[in-house]
Amino acid sequence: MFKKVLIANRGEIALRIIRACKELDVKTVAVYSEADKDALHIEYADECYSIGPSPPTQSYLNIKTIIKIAKNTASEAIHPGYGFLAQIPAFAKACQSNNIEFIGPSIEVLKKMGNKVMARKIMADAGVSVIPGSMDAVKDEDEVEEVAEKVGYPVFVKAVFGGGGKGMRLIKNNKGIPRAMELARLEAESSFGSPEIYVEKMLRNPRHIEFQVLADKKGNIIHLGERECSIQRKYQKLIEETPSPMMTEELRNVMGKKAIQAAKAINYTSVGTTEFLVNKDSSFCFLEMNTRLQVEHLITEMVTGIDIVKEQIKIAAGEELGYKQDDIMMRGHALNCRINSEDPYRGFVPSPGTVTEYRPSGGFGIRVDSALYSGYAIPVFYDSLIAKLAAWGLNRSEALQRMRNALNEYHIEGVETTIPFHKRILEDESFKRGDVHTRFVEERIGSLVIEEKYEDEEEVAALSAVLVKYLRNRQTGLAVIPQRKARNMSKWRMVRRHRLPR
Amino acid sequence: MREHRVRVNNKEHEVRLLDMGKTPYRVEVDDKTYKVDFSNEITDSTPVLIKVNGKRHTVEINKFNKDAPFHIKVNDRLFKVQYERRERTPSQIMETIQPTLKTQPVKSIAERNTVTAFMPGRVVLLKVKLGDSVKVGDTLCVLESMKMENEITAPKAGVVQEVKVSEGLMVNKGEPLVIIK
Structure with missing residues (x-):
């Protein structure tokens, strides 16, 4: 085992990796940007080093500096987490040559796998089987039209070096081709450094189901079951669960074998994920392979x-892996809510800022992976994922109820979060039945709106009364202590709390 | 006196609680009095059953934040609510002297001409310069925050009178970006 590992990441995933290292008795080295000098991963690691200014390109994506620190600290390995350098071949190459x-x-x-x-x-x-579409990058509009005519509209144009839903555009008919191509190319170029695109048929309301794969360097390869990731917004996952409500033992075996077959085809080692799109009739196609640790890995662990x-x-x-496929058992049900600092009431605009009060959820079956604390300032430079809230239960309904309670308990003040959005999804009847697909959020939830009008004042009375009583309870510590009247208080006592008037 | 001012979707209401401690409570909203019964004690975010003049309502407080507006759901309908406690302690008298956003009734002309940042972020692209004519909806600049790009568009037509920011600059929420006249 390694003696020391450098973690080239930040936030909750850096903490997750540090914890794993500690359990393996491996020393940890953290790196941090200017914006992260108060971040938790610095405190949890054994050593920490500054790697430059806040923008990722100058810090967490700075291969040279990170390699230098790894060498100076005699780190034998680097864990890239997810995002940043996790899937950059040049970084793996730099590690190898050092x-x-x-x-x-x-x-x-x-x-x-980076080249789609x-x-x-x-x-x-x-x-x-792969999704019908072009088997090579497309050059021009005619080629896109040709493929689209063959497989049938609607189709997507997607970035060849993309992934995770970026650099992709929907084409409904041949009139939409030029604009979709232009936008996809622009986004592909700016996000992935290459304007190359290809065409894929849009399947009709499929499920997004992925398989966690584990492969050692001795040729042993197993899967840890599936994750249902259909709850997405703008191709970004919001809620993941395992097992999938639609899964049967037979289909799991078939898909699991395909996932392993896919990994074997490229001599895969390490942990990885094979993503599939699954149709209503349970037929499925390969979507992409994620060659890294994934955000949602925690529910599989549960x-x-x-x-x-x-x-x-x-x-x-x-x-070597200490177990075989037959040793793997899935017990109970787990789901994960990705909590982002975005305002679901205002079109999910980013909401970075200082967390003024923080109180995470707890209890049996609840897991919170987060690097937040009270007083922590969420920087504007990085991803808006601030917490992963996962719940485990003996069955799906228990897991769902636990998650509802946990969402109600979770208190993050000072910034807007997607917690209200998750609450809404967990109340949805289709979701409760497990009847979901990748366009579920778009079709059934949309966005949260604030009512502009109200009908009668009784509602106002109701909410006001609740509010006022709620605040009163809060102030007096659940109304056990008699409320102290401000007027009876000595003005000198107030001086301590508020500055004297000048 | 337990008197409160509550702003629901930007409309202000005076609320007074009478006979607190005895159920049913009497609640005065503006000039009307209601009889209010709580079915369970109120805790954070728990849906609460409440009877107002005998009619049942379900109320849920989604988010509590001392200063910012928060959201209350009444019978599955969402309201934006701002709360102000009215008690004349020395500190609060001081507060009322200082004009706050809540008490400013009308925006000044200068404010109406200023386009501000609706979120904190970095100006990654500036599309206008001094003297440019803009139409409603024209992109003025692009702000990036948390890896997401958001366009700032012109709320009105006019001529760019002043550009307050430059590319690469970090801005806070509410900070002026461009002045259009």
Whole structure:
């Protein structure tokens, strides 16, 4: 096992990795940008080093500085977390040429799966069905039209070097081709450094289901079951759960085998995820392979009992998987809500700022992965994910109820969060039945709106009374202590709380 | 005196609680008095059943924040609510002297001409310069926050009189960006 690991990331995932390292008795090195000098991952790690200004390109994406610190601190390996450098072949290459173990798959795998058309070809050749579309990057409008006519509208144009829903545009008919191509190319260029795009058919309301894969360097490869990730907004996952409400034992076996087949086709090592789109009739297609630790890995940990991050580090250190496919059991049900500092009442605009009060949820079956604390200032420079709230239950309904309670308990003041949005989804009848697809949020939830009008004052009375009483309870500590009248208080006592008038 | 001022969707109401401690409570909203019964004690975010003059309502407080507006759901309808406690303590008298956003009734002309940042972020693109004519909806600049880009558009037509920011600059929420006249 490694003696020391550098964590090239921040936020909750840095904490998650540090915790895993501590359990493995591995020393940790944290790196941080200017904006993160009060971040928790600095405190939790054994050593920490500044890597530059706040913008990611000058800090968490700065390969040279990160490698230098790894060498200076004698770190034997680097864990990239997710995002930032996690899937950048150049970074894995830099690690390799400096004799540092990159905790993730090989450079070859990163390259192959990072190129979406290449990934499609490899998977098709390996007998894993892919979404109908172009097998190469498309050059011009005619080519897009040709493919679209063949597979049928609507289609997507997607960035060849993209992923995660960025650099993609929907085309409903041939009139929409030029504009969609232009926008997709622009976004692809600015986000991924290449304007190359390809075409994929838009499936009709599929589910997004992915399989967690674990592969060691000795050729052992298993899967840890599926995650249902259909609850998305603008192709960004919001809620994940496992098992999927639609899954059967037979289908899990079939899909799990395909996921492993896909990973074997590229000699995959480390932890990874094969994503599929699943149609109503349970037919499924390969979507993409995520060659990293994923945000939502925690729910799989909750039902399988396997610490995925520890396994990932052990695999990188050359250890063999300690179990076989038959040893894997899924027990109960788990779901995760991604809590972002965005305002769901104002079109999800980012809401960075200082957390004035913080009180996380708790109790049996609840897990909060977050780097927040009271007084912490959420920077504007990085992703808006501020917490992962996960709930486990013996069955789906218990997990859902636990999640509802946990969402009610969770208190983050000072910034807007997506907690009210999650509450709304958990109340939805279709969601309760597990009847979801990737356009569920768009079709059934939309956005939260603040009522402009009200009908009668009784409602106002109701809410006012509740509010006032609520505040009163809050002030007096649940109304047990008699309320102290401000007027009877000595004015000198007030001086302590408020500045004297000048 | 337990007198409160509550602003519901920007309309102000005076609320007074009478006979507190005895159920049913009497609540005065503006000039009307209601009989209010709570079915359970109020805790954070728990839906509460409440009877107002015998009619049942479900009330849920989604978010509490001392200063910012928060959201209350009454029978599945959402309201934006701002709360002000009215008690004449020395500190609060001081507060009422200082004009706050809540008490400013009309925006000054200068304010109406100023386009401000609706979120904190970095100016990644500036599309206008001094003297440019703009139409309603024209992009003035692009703000980036938390890896998301948001366009700031012109709320009215006019000529750019002043550009308060430059590309790369960090701005706070509410900070002036462009003045259009």
